[in-house]
Amino acid sequence: MHAAxxxxxxxxxxxxNADLVRLAELVRAxxxxxxxxxxxxxxxxxxxxxxxxxxxxxxxxxxxxxxxFLSMGRHVAEDLDGYRQDFTAKHPHVRFTLxxxxxxxxxxxxxxxxRLERC
Amino acid sequence: MHAAxxxxxxxxxxxxNADLVRLAELVRAxxxxxxxxxxxxxxxxxxxxxxxxxxxxxxxxxxxxxxxFLSMGRHVAEDLDGYRQDFTAKHPHVRFTLxxxxxxxxxxxxxxxxRLERC
Numbered sequence: 127m128h129a130a131x132x133x134x135x136x137x138x139x140x141x142x143n144a145d146l147v148r149l150a151e152l153v154r155a156x157x158x159x160x161x162x163x164x165x166x167x168x169x170x171x172x173x174x175x176x177x178x179x180x181x182x183x184x185x186x187x188x189x190x191x192x193x194x195f196l197s198m199g200r201h202v203a204e205d206l207d208g209y210r211q212d213f214t215a216k217h218p219h220v221r222f223t224l225x226x227x228x229x230x231x232x233x234x235x236x237x238x239x240x241r242l243e244r245c
Numbered sequence: 246m247h248a249a250x251x252x253x254x255x256x257x258x259x260x261x262n263a264d265l266v267r268l269a270e271l272v273r274a275x276x277x278x279x280x281x282x283x284x285x286x287x288x289x290x291x292x293x294x295x296x297x298x299x300x301x302x303x304x305x306x307x308x309x310x311x312x313x314f315l316s317m318g319r320h321v322a323e324d325l326d327g328y329r330q331d332f333t334a335k336h337p338h339v340r341f342t343l344x345x346x347x348x349x350x351x352x353x354x355x356x357x358x359x360r361l362e363r364c
Contacts, residue, residue, distance in 0.1 A: 130361055137318035145316045145349045152354050158361070192361055196315060196347075197264045199256035225364035228315075230264045233352040235271050242249055242277070242311050245344035 129161035129186035131177055133206060134194040136166030143170045146194060161186050167201060174206075178213050178222070188221045189213070195227040196234070202227050248280035248305035250296055252325060253313040255285030262289045265313060280305050286320060293325075297332050297341070307340045308332070314346040315353070321346050 130153055134146040146164045154162045161184050165177035172180075181189045191210060193202045206224055213222045228234060249272055253265040265283045273281045280303050284296035291299075300308045310329060312321045325343055332341045347353060 132357075134315075135318075137316065139318050139322060142316035142318035148349055149354065149357065153357070153361070156358060158358070190361055190364055192357060192364075194315065194357070196253075196313065197256065197261035199254075199258050199261040203258060223364040225360045228353070228356050228360060230267055231356045231359070233356050234347070235268065237347050237350045237352050238251075238268065238272070238311060238313065239275060239277070240350070241344045241347060242272070242309055245309055245311075245342040 127160050127185045127187050128158075129163065129181040129184070129189045130159040131174075131181055131189050131191045132162070132164045132194055133174060133191060134164070134166055135201065136168045136170035138169055149194065159190075167205060174209050175212075178209070182217050182220055186220055188223070190223050190225055192225045193227040197229065198227055246279050246304045246306050247277075248282065248300040248303070248308045249278040250293075250300055250308050250310045251281070251283045251313055252293060252310060253283070253285055254320065255287045255289035257288055268313065278309075286324060293328050294331075297328070301336050301339055305339055307342070309342050309344055311344045312346040316348065317346055 150162050150164045163177040163181055165172050165174040195202050210222050210224045269281050269283045282296040282300055284291050284293040314321050329341045329343045
């Protein structure tokens, strides 16, 4: 059972948090993962431990933690990797991996160019 | 004279900040803007007022402020829009506009799916 755990920073603005809910619907629709959960690092719920536990309780054997972050800042490199280590220690029968953040992918550059034309 | 001012959150990690430098090179290479500057909201330099002033001093008549952020959180909706208002008041002969953040663009979803396959 493969799980995707999509993780955003979290915001006080509902509009920003709603992006992750919509993203999860799209990942679910892809049919690639039996389990798709979301979590916020800060400022919104569910938090990361609660959603990781939910993946385990739903029977995940592998949980891919996807940082919905643009770059490899401290939140991804330290905070999220710290969670990955904690979960691995607590649930040794489940494989937790941390995916790379979005990064400066050519498609991201295309989106930047589009946004620059829209203002 | 059109300027693109690319703005990221800023990080204590040089690797994260370097993405914006590389992004600016790619926007410059597009030839779409005569002036391309970068700025960080926090934790790194140059800061936003310094780079906005640099656009003005280089002769910009229009400055498009591009939030290199994924969503319309408080930083974009409040902090960056506050800067836009300040700059407009200080430099009334220059048009400052705030572009939308990257958002949940279909290409962003494609990058997420690729990242989920890479871990």
